[in-house]
Amino acid sequence: MYSRSFESSQNLQESQSVMATILQNLPKECSLTKIEYEGPRIALHTNKPQFLLENNKILSNIVGQIKKRIVLRIDETIRIDESEVQKVAEKHAPQESGITEILFDPALGEATIFVKNISEIIKDEKIINNIILESGWKISFKKIPKNMVTIKNINKIIRNASDYRIQFYKRIGEKIFREKLDPNIEANLNSLGGFAEIGRSSMILSTNESNVLLDCGMNIYTKDPLSRFPRFDSTGIKLSEIDAVLLTHAHFDHTGFLPMLFKYGYDGPVYCTEPTSYLMYILYREYIRHSGSEAHYTDKELEKIFSHLIHLNYNIVTDVSPDIKVTFYNAGHVIGSSSFHLHIGNGDHNFVYTGDIKFGKSSYLENAVWNFPRVETLLIEGTNGGREDSYSSREDAQERLIEVxxxxxxxxxxxxxxxxxIGTSQELLITLDMLIKQKKIMKCKLYIEKLVTEINSIHEFNVEFLNRELQQSIISNDYNPFRSKNIASILDITTQKLDPGIIIYPSSMLNCSYSKDYLKRISNDPGNLIIFTSKPTGMTLGKEIIDGQRKLSINDEDFEIRCAIETMYSFNSHSDFNQLNAYISRLRPKLRKILVNHGERSKVQNFSGYSSKVHNISTQYLQNQESIKLL
Amino acid sequence: MYSRSFESSQNLQESQSVMATILQNLPKECSLTKIEYEGPRIALHTNKPQFLLENNKILSNIVGQIKKRIVLRIDETIRIDESEVQKVAEKHAPQESGITEILFDPALGEATIFVKNISEIIKDEKIINNIILESGWKISFKKIPKNMVTIKNINKIIRNASDYRIQFYKRIGEKIFREKLDPNIEANLNSLGGFAEIGRSSMILSTNESNVLLDCGMNIYTKDPLSRFPRFDSTGIKLSEIDAVLLTHAHFDHTGFLPMLFKYGYDGPVYCTEPTSYLMYILYREYIRHSGSEAHYTDKELEKIFSHLIHLNYNIVTDVSPDIKVTFYNAGHVIGSSSFHLHIGNGDHNFVYTGDIKFGKSSYLENAVWNFPRVETLLIEGTNGGREDSYSSREDAQERLIEVxxxxxxxxxxxxxxxxxIGTSQELLITLDMLIKQKKIMKCKLYIEKLVTEINSIHEFNVEFLNRELQQSIISNDYNPFRSKNIASILDITTQKLDPGIIIYPSSMLNCSYSKDYLKRISNDPGNLIIFTSKPTGMTLGKEIIDGQRKLSINDEDFEIRCAIETMYSFNSHSDFNQLNAYISRLRPKLRKILVNHGERSKVQNFSGYSSKVHNISTQYLQNQESIKLL
Ligand SMILES: [Zn+2]
Ligand SMILES: [Zn+2]
Structure with missing residues (x-):
C-alpha cells in the first residue's frame, strides 16, 4: 500500500489483441525486456524503470484500452543483491524511520521494508522511487507489527517456492487469457457446503468455460465426513477441473478444507486478500497443533497453498478465467473479509456473494460495501435470518457495556x-481500550492470550484494511489500540495473579480445551461477570450457561456458576436481522433474485419467506448438493 | 394380460439372501432347472411347469418374503417347435376364436396368439393352461388389431436380438440386485430438459448407488442444440453411468432423444409400458421419414432401443437399481401413460413424478391415479399452470360440441x-362415435389418416390399458369405436370427395407439412367449421387463426379463412388449472414439497406461487440444468 503505484487496473469491457495493443502504445523509452502473463495480470519487464515510474499515465491509458491488469516489473539483471538493499534504503529513508527488517520475494522482485515509523516515508514519494531505481527491487514499506512470526514463516515458504511460482504465474495467466471455447454463456451455482447450515461454506460457480470455487470451509464440530467436508463428491467436477479458488475471509468455516484440496491434487490459484491469507495460516497451524495425529493435513499442504496464492486488493477488477471477472469489496466482517462481485461473460450476469457481512457500525472496520455497479443475483448470508435475531443498537449496547x-x-x-x-475479539479490544481512553470505563487491564496478539499483529501488518480513522491514527503514531498499555498477557489462567480487568477469551461458546480453566477461575466469585457476545449454538458450555444452567459438569467435575451472566450480541461481527434487510433494501433496485446461505435451516427459511414478501424479490434458500442456474 | 398369471410381485421391504429363501421354500415337485436374474425379476426355470401353475400360491408366498419380482419360465428343452404351436392352440381353443397369427419371443419362451374373438378364451383358464403344458411356450392371447405392421416390426427386432437379450437381462439383473456400496442414502434430482418450458422433458434421479433417467424428450420445434436436446452436457454424469431409463409416455417431448442416447453409448434398460413402446416406435419412424438426411438417428438405433426394452405394467413394484424401486401408475394422459412412484432407499424418500396427467373425465382412459402409498416430494406438470387455463366442464363442452x-x-x-x-385424436374419435351412436350427433363420417389408424391399432392391441367399460365392450365384441363404420380414411385431402363429416387431423396447431392442404380444403367455405382442441402455441398457423388472423400466407400463397372457428380445450389430454389443483388437494396430506415442470415459465411460475399459498406447501419450479436435493 505504501508503495509506488506499480499497478493500474480498470473495470471495462474486453479488447482483442492484448499484447499488440500494449506494444503499439509503449514508446521505446520504456525499454521493455519481456511481456509475460503473471497470473491474472500482464507483467511488463523493463531494465529502465525510471521512464514508466515518471510517466505512469502511460500504463493507466493502456489499461483503459485493454481492460486487463498490468503490472510493472524490473528486470532481474539490474537488481542488486539482497544483502545490499538495507544500505540503499538507509541512505534514502529518514534516520528516524528505523529500518528493522527486510523481506524479499525474488520471484516477483519485490521487497518489503519494515520500519518503526512510517509517517515520514509516506509523505515523500521520492524516497521509495529512489530506492527502487538504485536497488532494482520493487519496494514497499510496512510499519513493523508486534509479532513477526507468521509473516516470516510465510515469506520463507514463498521464497523456497520461487522457481515454481514463476512458472505457475505463467501457466495460470495463459489459462485465464486463452480464447473462449464456447460461444454460449451459461452459469450455474453448485452448493457444496454451508447451505441451510453453518460450518463448511463452499460452492462452485461453473460456466461453459470455467469452474470457480467460492470458499472452501470445514466444519470441525462434527466427525461425520458427510457433514464435515464440502460435498465435492456430489458434483461431476474433478478437483483438477477447478480453475480458481476465491476465499471471502479467513474463518475456518470458509477456509478449513483448502489444504485438503491441495492434498488431493488441486494446483491452481487461490485468490484472497493479504490479511485473509495470513490469518488463515495462523488458523491452519492452530488446527494442526490441536488435532495432533488426527489432523487431515500437515505443513506440506500449507506450503502448497502459499506457493499458489495470489493476493487481491479491494475494488480491483480481476480476470480469474476467460469468462469470469471478480472484484473483492470490503464486507466489514473481519479484517480483509470480502464480498465478491462476479461478472460473468460480457456482463451477461452479475452475481454478488456477500460472504459473512457486517452492515453496521464497527470500532475498527468500514461498513460492508453495497453499491455494486450491477447485480442480478445476490447470495447473502443468513446467520441472523430469524425474526428473533434483531439486536439492540450498538450505541445502546455500549452504554450497557460501560455500566456493567x-x-x-x-x-x-x-x-x-x-x-x-478473529473479529469480535478485535472489536471488543478496540472498543474497550477506546472507552478506557475516553475514561468512560474505569482504568483496568485488558487480558488477552498470545494467540490473540498474533492475530492483532496481522491487523497492524495490514493496517490499510482497517477503517480510515484507525488507519491514520496508527500510521501517525497517534494511537494504536494493539499496542495499548492496558493490554496484558494471559500466560496461565490457573495460577496467574490477575488485576481487576476484562479477559477477552477467544472461544465464543467456551468450547475449547482451556475454557474450563477460565470458567473455573471466573465463575465461582459472585462479583465476577461473564458477557457472551455470540448467540448460543451447538452442544456447548456457552449454550448451557446462556440457557440458564448454573450447575455444570465438565469431564466429570461438577461446579457451579455463581458469577453474573450477561449477553450482548450487538458487538458481533455478523449483521443482525435488521442489518441484513437494510443491506437488501439498498441493493433492491438492481436485484432479480436473492439466494440465502450460511445459516441454520430455520433461519434461512424464515429469511427467504420474509424477504420474498417484504422486498418483493424472489428469494430462495438452497441446500447443499443443489445446483441453480444463474444464466 | 389374458394370460395365466405367470408373475407375482409385492410391495414390501427387502430381505437378504434372496436365492436361499427361494430354494428353501420350493418343494422338489417344482422341478427347477435354473434360477437366474432376468432384468428386474428373478426367473425360475422349470421343466415341469404343471406343479407351479396349479399351486400358484407357492410363488406369491415367496414374493411376500423376498419382496422381489419372480417370473416363472419354462425350460427350453420341453418347448415344441414354433411351427407346431398353432396346431396345439387350435386343438384347445374354441373354433370361433379364429387364430390368425402367432408371434414368438424365443429369448423368454413367450408366444402371443392373435385371435378374432377373445371372449370365450378368457372365460376358461384351462384353455391357456393346456396350451402351455402341451407346447412348453408361455402363451398369451390378444385380439387382433386392425393394423399389425408395427407389432410385427417390433417382434422382428426382438427376435433378431434374442441371444443378446438373454445376456442383457442377466447383466442388468446382476447390477440391480448387487449389494449397496454406500451406507448413506442421498438423492438429487437433476433437471436436463422440460423445466420452465415444454419440449424435451428429461431429468436424472441420482443417489449414491444409481442414476436413473426419467423421460428423454427432444424439442423438434427448434434447431438450436442447446434448446433441442436435454442438457446432458451440464451434469457430471456420463451416459455409461446411467443405470436405467424410465419413460412416462410415448409423446416425442418425452421420448424423442432416446435413440441418441443409444447412439452415444447407453446400453442399459429402458422401462415403459407396452403401449408406450409401440407408440414411440411409430413416432420414431415418422420422425426419420420426415427428417430425411437430417434425422439424428436411423432404424439401427430403434433396434437398439427395442433390444433393451423392459415392459412394466401399472401398480407393480419393480427394483430398477439397488436403492430405487419404481411403480408405474396410470396417468390418464394417453394410453399407457404413467406417473412414477419412486421409492428411494428403504422408503427414506418417496418421490412422485406425474408425467403428463389428465385428472378429469375421458371417454377411453381411467382418471389419473392419486392414492399413492406415500409421497414426500411431488413433481407435477404445469402445462396449464396459468390462471387463464381453467376450461369449461367436459359436460358443458360436449353439449356445445353437439350443437356446433x-x-x-x-x-x-x-x-x-x-x-x-396420440391422445386427443382418440378422445375425439371415441367421443364423436359414441355421440353418433347415441344419436346426439347426426350421422356423419369421421375421417382419419392412415397414421391415426396405426395409432388406434396400438389401442386395440393394448386394450387392457383402456378404461374398464371400453375394455369390456371391445373384448366382448359389443362395441369397438376403433372399428366403427362411421370411420373413413383420408387418402388425399386435395382431391378426395368427402361426405359431410368431421376430419380429425393429427396436428393440433396445423404446423405439419400437409396442414396447408387441409386448411385450403376447409377454410374457403363459410359453412365449414374448424374446432381447435389445444391452446395456441409457438409460431404456428393454428395460433395465428385462433388469435384472429383471417388472411394468411403460406409459402407465399395468400388465402383467406372464411369458415367458422371454434376452440374447445376441455377435450385436451392435459389437466386444466382446476384439475391440477384438485389433484394436489387429494395428495396434500402426504406432501412435504411440490416441484413443477413441463410448462412455459410464466405458467409454472404462476402455479408455484398459487400452490404455495393455496395448498400451503412449499412449491417451486426448477429451470433446466439445476439440481435439487430430495434427501
Ligand atoms: Zn466468518
Ligand atoms: Zn404428453
Whole structure:
C-alpha cells in the first residue's frame, strides 16, 4: 500500500489483441525486456524503470484500452543483491524511520521494508522511487507489527517456492487469457457446503468455460465426513477441473478444507486478500497443533497453498478465467473479509456473494460495501435470518457495556468476555481500550492470550484494511489500540495473579480445551461477570450457561456458576436481522433474485419467506448438493 | 394380460439372501432347472411347469418374503417347435376364436396368439393352461388389431436380438440386485430438459448407488442444440453411468432423444409400458421419414432401443437399481401413460413424478391415479399452470360440441378438428362415435389418416390399458369405436370427395407439412367449421387463426379463412388449472414439497406461487440444468 503505484487496473469491457495493443502504445523509452502473463495480470519487464515510474499515465491509458491488469516489473539483471538493499534504503529513508527488517520475494522482485515509523516515508514519494531505481527491487514499506512470526514463516515458504511460482504465474495467466471455447454463456451455482447450515461454506460457480470455487470451509464440530467436508463428491467436477479458488475471509468455516484440496491434487490459484491469507495460516497451524495425529493435513499442504496464492486488493477488477471477472469489496466482517462481485461473460450476469457481512457500525472496520455497479443475483448470508435475531443498537449496547463493566471493576473483580478469535475479539479490544481512553470505563487491564496478539499483529501488518480513522491514527503514531498499555498477557489462567480487568477469551461458546480453566477461575466469585457476545449454538458450555444452567459438569467435575451472566450480541461481527434487510433494501433496485446461505435451516427459511414478501424479490434458500442456474 | 398369471410381485421391504429363501421354500415337485436374474425379476426355470401353475400360491408366498419380482419360465428343452404351436392352440381353443397369427419371443419362451374373438378364451383358464403344458411356450392371447405392421416390426427386432437379450437381462439383473456400496442414502434430482418450458422433458434421479433417467424428450420445434436436446452436457454424469431409463409416455417431448442416447453409448434398460413402446416406435419412424438426411438417428438405433426394452405394467413394484424401486401408475394422459412412484432407499424418500396427467373425465382412459402409498416430494406438470387455463366442464363442452357439429352437418358441410396424434385424436374419435351412436350427433363420417389408424391399432392391441367399460365392450365384441363404420380414411385431402363429416387431423396447431392442404380444403367455405382442441402455441398457423388472423400466407400463397372457428380445450389430454389443483388437494396430506415442470415459465411460475399459498406447501419450479436435493 505504501508503495509506488506499480499497478493500474480498470473495470471495462474486453479488447482483442492484448499484447499488440500494449506494444503499439509503449514508446521505446520504456525499454521493455519481456511481456509475460503473471497470473491474472500482464507483467511488463523493463531494465529502465525510471521512464514508466515518471510517466505512469502511460500504463493507466493502456489499461483503459485493454481492460486487463498490468503490472510493472524490473528486470532481474539490474537488481542488486539482497544483502545490499538495507544500505540503499538507509541512505534514502529518514534516520528516524528505523529500518528493522527486510523481506524479499525474488520471484516477483519485490521487497518489503519494515520500519518503526512510517509517517515520514509516506509523505515523500521520492524516497521509495529512489530506492527502487538504485536497488532494482520493487519496494514497499510496512510499519513493523508486534509479532513477526507468521509473516516470516510465510515469506520463507514463498521464497523456497520461487522457481515454481514463476512458472505457475505463467501457466495460470495463459489459462485465464486463452480464447473462449464456447460461444454460449451459461452459469450455474453448485452448493457444496454451508447451505441451510453453518460450518463448511463452499460452492462452485461453473460456466461453459470455467469452474470457480467460492470458499472452501470445514466444519470441525462434527466427525461425520458427510457433514464435515464440502460435498465435492456430489458434483461431476474433478478437483483438477477447478480453475480458481476465491476465499471471502479467513474463518475456518470458509477456509478449513483448502489444504485438503491441495492434498488431493488441486494446483491452481487461490485468490484472497493479504490479511485473509495470513490469518488463515495462523488458523491452519492452530488446527494442526490441536488435532495432533488426527489432523487431515500437515505443513506440506500449507506450503502448497502459499506457493499458489495470489493476493487481491479491494475494488480491483480481476480476470480469474476467460469468462469470469471478480472484484473483492470490503464486507466489514473481519479484517480483509470480502464480498465478491462476479461478472460473468460480457456482463451477461452479475452475481454478488456477500460472504459473512457486517452492515453496521464497527470500532475498527468500514461498513460492508453495497453499491455494486450491477447485480442480478445476490447470495447473502443468513446467520441472523430469524425474526428473533434483531439486536439492540450498538450505541445502546455500549452504554450497557460501560455500566456493567464499571460495576464489576469498581469492586476490583474480573470480567470474562468469550469472543470469536478473529473479529469480535478485535472489536471488543478496540472498543474497550477506546472507552478506557475516553475514561468512560474505569482504568483496568485488558487480558488477552498470545494467540490473540498474533492475530492483532496481522491487523497492524495490514493496517490499510482497517477503517480510515484507525488507519491514520496508527500510521501517525497517534494511537494504536494493539499496542495499548492496558493490554496484558494471559500466560496461565490457573495460577496467574490477575488485576481487576476484562479477559477477552477467544472461544465464543467456551468450547475449547482451556475454557474450563477460565470458567473455573471466573465463575465461582459472585462479583465476577461473564458477557457472551455470540448467540448460543451447538452442544456447548456457552449454550448451557446462556440457557440458564448454573450447575455444570465438565469431564466429570461438577461446579457451579455463581458469577453474573450477561449477553450482548450487538458487538458481533455478523449483521443482525435488521442489518441484513437494510443491506437488501439498498441493493433492491438492481436485484432479480436473492439466494440465502450460511445459516441454520430455520433461519434461512424464515429469511427467504420474509424477504420474498417484504422486498418483493424472489428469494430462495438452497441446500447443499443443489445446483441453480444463474444464466 | 389374458394370460395365466405367470408373475407375482409385492410391495414390501427387502430381505437378504434372496436365492436361499427361494430354494428353501420350493418343494422338489417344482422341478427347477435354473434360477437366474432376468432384468428386474428373478426367473425360475422349470421343466415341469404343471406343479407351479396349479399351486400358484407357492410363488406369491415367496414374493411376500423376498419382496422381489419372480417370473416363472419354462425350460427350453420341453418347448415344441414354433411351427407346431398353432396346431396345439387350435386343438384347445374354441373354433370361433379364429387364430390368425402367432408371434414368438424365443429369448423368454413367450408366444402371443392373435385371435378374432377373445371372449370365450378368457372365460376358461384351462384353455391357456393346456396350451402351455402341451407346447412348453408361455402363451398369451390378444385380439387382433386392425393394423399389425408395427407389432410385427417390433417382434422382428426382438427376435433378431434374442441371444443378446438373454445376456442383457442377466447383466442388468446382476447390477440391480448387487449389494449397496454406500451406507448413506442421498438423492438429487437433476433437471436436463422440460423445466420452465415444454419440449424435451428429461431429468436424472441420482443417489449414491444409481442414476436413473426419467423421460428423454427432444424439442423438434427448434434447431438450436442447446434448446433441442436435454442438457446432458451440464451434469457430471456420463451416459455409461446411467443405470436405467424410465419413460412416462410415448409423446416425442418425452421420448424423442432416446435413440441418441443409444447412439452415444447407453446400453442399459429402458422401462415403459407396452403401449408406450409401440407408440414411440411409430413416432420414431415418422420422425426419420420426415427428417430425411437430417434425422439424428436411423432404424439401427430403434433396434437398439427395442433390444433393451423392459415392459412394466401399472401398480407393480419393480427394483430398477439397488436403492430405487419404481411403480408405474396410470396417468390418464394417453394410453399407457404413467406417473412414477419412486421409492428411494428403504422408503427414506418417496418421490412422485406425474408425467403428463389428465385428472378429469375421458371417454377411453381411467382418471389419473392419486392414492399413492406415500409421497414426500411431488413433481407435477404445469402445462396449464396459468390462471387463464381453467376450461369449461367436459359436460358443458360436449353439449356445445353437439350443437356446433349438428349445425354444420345439417348443412352438409365439413368440420376440421386439429388434434394431437396420440391422445386427443382418440378422445375425439371415441367421443364423436359414441355421440353418433347415441344419436346426439347426426350421422356423419369421421375421417382419419392412415397414421391415426396405426395409432388406434396400438389401442386395440393394448386394450387392457383402456378404461374398464371400453375394455369390456371391445373384448366382448359389443362395441369397438376403433372399428366403427362411421370411420373413413383420408387418402388425399386435395382431391378426395368427402361426405359431410368431421376430419380429425393429427396436428393440433396445423404446423405439419400437409396442414396447408387441409386448411385450403376447409377454410374457403363459410359453412365449414374448424374446432381447435389445444391452446395456441409457438409460431404456428393454428395460433395465428385462433388469435384472429383471417388472411394468411403460406409459402407465399395468400388465402383467406372464411369458415367458422371454434376452440374447445376441455377435450385436451392435459389437466386444466382446476384439475391440477384438485389433484394436489387429494395428495396434500402426504406432501412435504411440490416441484413443477413441463410448462412455459410464466405458467409454472404462476402455479408455484398459487400452490404455495393455496395448498400451503412449499412449491417451486426448477429451470433446466439445476439440481435439487430430495434427501
Ligand atoms: Zn466468518
Ligand atoms: Zn404428453
Amino acid at each position: 463493566i464499571n460495576k464489576v471493576i469498581k469492586n476490583q473483580k474480573l470480567i470474562l468476555m468469550p469472543a470469536q478469535l | 357439429i349438428n349445425k354444420v352437418i345439417k348443412n352438409q358441410k365439413l368440420i376440421l378438428m386439429p388434434a394431437q396424434l
